[in-house]
Amino acid sequence: MWFLLEYKLVFVVYVQHMENTANDNPETAILLANLGTPQAPRRSAVARFLREFLSDRRVVDLPRYLWLPLLYLVIIPLRAGRSAAAYRKIWWPEGSPLLVLTQRLCEQMKLKLGGRAVIDIGMRYGEPSIRLALDQFRQSGVHRLVVLPLYPQFSASTTSSIYDAVEQALTAMQWQPEIQRIEQYHDQPAWLEAVADSIRAFREKHGSAEKLIFSLHGLPQRFVENGDPYEDQCRQSIDSIVSALGLGPDEWLLTYQSRVGREPWLQPYTDKSLQELAQSGVKHVQVVCPGFAVDCLETLEEILLQNGERFVAAGGEKLEYIPALNDSEQHADLLLELVKPGSGFQT
Numbered sequence: 001m002w003f004l005l006e007y008k009l010v011f012v013v014y015v016q017h018m019e020n021t022a023n024d025n026p027e028t029a030i031l032l033a034n035l036g037t038p039q040a041p042r043r044s045a046v047a048r049f050l051r052e053f054l055s056d057r058r059v060v061d062l063p064r065y066l067w068l069p070l071l072y073l074v075i076i077p078l079r080a081g082r083s084a085a086a087y088r089k090i091w092w093p094e095g096s097p098l099l100v101l102t103q104r105l106c107e108q109m110k111l112k113l114g115g116r117a118v119i120d121i122g123m124r125y126g127e128p129s130i131r132l133a134l135d136q137f138r139q140s141g142v143h144r145l146v147v148l149p150l151y152p153q154f155s156a157s158t159t160s161s162i163y164d165a166v167e168q169a170l171t172a173m174q175w176q177p178e179i180q181r182i183e184q185y186h187d188q189p190a191w192l193e194a195v196a197d198s199i200r201a202f203r204e205k206h207g208s209a210e211k212l213i214f215s216l217h218g219l220p221q222r223f224v225e226n227g228d229p230y231e232d233q234c235r236q237s238i239d240s241i242v243s244a245l246g247l248g249p250d251e252w253l254l255t256y257q258s259r260v261g262r263e264p265w266l267q268p269y270t271d272k273s274l275q276e277l278a279q280s281g282v283k284h285v286q287v288v289c290p291g292f293a294v295d296c297l298e299t300l301e302e303i304l305l306q307n308g309e310r311f312v313a314a315g316g317e318k319l320e321y322i323p324a325l326n327d328s329e330q331h332a333d334l335l336l337e338l339v340k341p342g343s344g345f346q347t
Contacts, residue, residue, distance in 0.1 A: 028117040028144040029137035029177075030339055032106050033130060033162045034293070036123035037096040041087035047080040053125045058161040083297075090300040099123070101294035102150070104327035109336055118142055124162055131169040138175050145177040146339045150293035152191060153237060154184035155219060155230040182338050186233040187240070190334035194325055195290045196244040202286070202322045209286040209320065211253060211277060214238045215303060216291040218256035218265040231266055237290060253277075257289075257307075258298050274307050278316035285311065288322040293331070295324045 038049040054060055054071050087096070094100045106121050113119060118140050122130035137145065149162040163181065170176065185191050199212070216234045224231045238254045257270035270287075277285060287307070289299050299321065308319040325331035 026115065026117050026140075027142055028146060029140065029142040030109070030117055030119040030146045030148060031130065031133055031137070031166070032102065032109070032119060032121045032335075033147060033149045033166075034098065034102045034121065034123055035158070035296075036125035036127075037098045037296070038084075038087060039096075039127060041084050041091045041096075043080045043084045046084040046087065047076050049126050050076050050080060050083065056125075056161055058157050058164065086301045086306075087297060089305060090297060096296075097300060098294055098296035101296075101324075101326050105294060105332060105335075108327055108329060108332035112332060112336060117146075122165075124165055130162070130165045131172075134166070134169050134173065134175070137177075138173065143177050144180070146180045146182065148182045148335065148339060151291070152184065152293070153186045153216070153230050153233040153291055155223070156228055157219065157223065159183055180339070184233060185334075185338055186237040188334070188338065190337050192237070192240045192244060194328075194330045194334055195288070196241050197330065198325060198328075199241070199245060199288055199322055202320075206286075206320060209284040209318075210282050211285045212247065212251060213270070213273070213285055213287040214241070214252065214254045215257045215270045215287050215289050216254070216266075217289075217298065218259040218269070220261075221264040221266060224266065234266075234291070241290065257302060270303070271307055271310060274311045274316070274319070275314040278311050278314035281315075283317040284320075285316065285318070286320045286322055289324060292324050294326050299324060 036049065036053070038045040051071070054075065055068070060067055060071075090097060092100055102121050106119055110119050118137055120133045120136060121128060122133035124130065134145075147163065147166055149159050151158045151162075166179075216238075219228065219230050234256075235254065238252075242252055253268070253273060255268050255270040255273045256266040259265035259269060274285065287303050289303060292299055304319070304321040308321075311319045
């Protein structure tokens with residue numbers, strides 16, 4: 001009798017030990033990847049960031065012998081100071097909004113996972129790097145890797161660049177984990193619902209504007225002509241969100257922001273559209289940027305400050321920016337739903 005009781009006790013302790021070991025050594029790691037940010041709103045830090053960002057062949061595909069001298073000798077010297085000044089306008093005491101909000105979102109997801117998977121962030125450009133996250137994952141003993149770029153719509157210039165960096169790092173590390181790729185989530189019901197909910201909540205609190213502008217990040221037109229699905233996915237996303245909100249055709253507009261250079265980018269352009277609306281008599285607009293998972297320079301400075309000033313200067317009275325999903329609980333939940341299929345754990 002005592003022998004059986006002792007055996008059962010040993011068995012229970014063994015099972016608990018195995019459960020604890022499983023939690024301490026999860027099989028799956030999730031890489032939450034974002035574009036990146038300078039380490040500080042200073043000219044030197046911004047120059048380093050621009051050098052890495054604009055040297056990426058996925059971002060600028062011009063011949064290197066033409067592009068790199070132009071980049072190093074003209075573009076970075078001209079842009080670094082202006083960009084640093086723009087970053088200073090939106091920089092938080094804790095650091096870059098993009099980095100701080102991505103970290104907070106990661107923490108939300110980590111709490112919900114409860115040890116069932118390892119999760120960390122990796123920036124495509126700047127720090128903390130994708131390589132650093134992968135090194136930490138390997139040390140934790142995982143053999144399955146889920147890569148989740150924080151880009152709802154796929155583009156080779158963004159999403160594929162993340163996977164380039166992952167593959168380069170894994171090759172250098174001589175590590176071959178099983179990989180699950182999340183390439184886009186522009187049509188996922190949970191994401192569409194979250195964006196629509198955020199717009200509703202903002203308008204319930206602040207009232208509705210005459211026009212709701214959906215501003216997506218721009219892309220050179222030739223990228224789309226060469227087969228990039230980005231524009232189609234943007235249109236599909238916005239059509240679904242507009243349908244969920246019940247907006248009429250005159251109540252909203254899809255535009256594209258953040259263009260650089262002289263070649264044609266996706267149109268209509270956000271800045272020109274806002275000026276035209278103001279000149280036509282529209283006094284109040286609201287702008288939402290669903291392509292950005294968290295707020296950053298492009299939303300907080302380019303839209304809220306820069307384009308807000310342009311709208312008023314052209315005759316408008318009020319531009320309101322509807323924040324990104326950021327580190328909301330709903331955002332964390334929907335991202336965990338994305339990684340659940342085939343990830344080896346249940347959320």
